[in-house]
Amino acid sequence: MPKLESVEELKALRDQxxxxxxxxxxxxxxxxxxMGTCGxxxxxxxxxxxxxxxxxxxxxxxxxxxxxCIGMCSKEPLVDxxxxxxxxxTYGNVKPNMVPRIIEEHLMNGQVVDxxxxxxxxxxxxxxxx
Numbered sequence: 001m002p003k004l005e006s007v008e009e010l011k012a013l014r015d016q017x018x019x020x021x022x023x024x025x026x027x028x029x030x031x032x033x034x035m036g037t038c039g040x041x042x043x044x045x046x047x048x049x050x051x052x053x054x055x056x057x058x059x060x061x062x063x064x065x066x067x068x069c070i071g072m073c074s075k076e077p078l079v080d081x082x083x084x085x086x087x088x089x090t091y092g093n094v095k096p097n098m099v100p101r102i103i104e105e106h107l108m109n110g111q112v113v114d115x116x117x118x119x120x121x122x123x124x125x126x127x128x129x130x
Contacts, residue, residue, distance in 0.1 A: 019108040020059050029062040029107065031055075034078035036069025043095065044077035050096040051079070054103045062107070075118050081106055092118035 004010050033039070033048045048064065055062055072078060075092030079102070082088040089112055091102060098116065105111045 016058065028082075028084060029060075030080075030082045031062050031064045032080040032082075033064070033066050034068070034070060034076055035066040036073075036076075038069055038073035039076040039078065042076035042093075046096050047077045047079065047094050047099060050099040051103070054099055058103065058108070060103070060107060072118065078118070083107070087120045087122045089117055090119040090121075091116045 004013065031051055033044050033051065035044050035048070048066070052064060054060075055064070070078065072092065077092075077094045079091045079094045080088055081091070081102070089106065091098075091113070094102070094116070102113055102116070105113050
């Protein structure tokens, strides 16, 4: 960890760690990246790398996993986020430069980035949201 130079840096670090704790408190965050041929050709490997880097940099514990094609090839790369009992949110056409905002707003602040959502699915059979 770098040496802190000011009270402002300390406060910023405190805020970042508090947000990371809130994410962990939501229990069992899973991020799933579509890695079918269509996803890979659309850039899913780079998106997944950036997701892992962002999680590590922000000290957020989350399970990162992959799936094959789910049939929305035109929306690849697809990224699902499932936090605790919250609805699963699927982001489409995710580019590496979008990942920091998704991590910050969705995981850390609990605010879904609605402009990039292509679907929501509640836990439980047949219950859809969005």
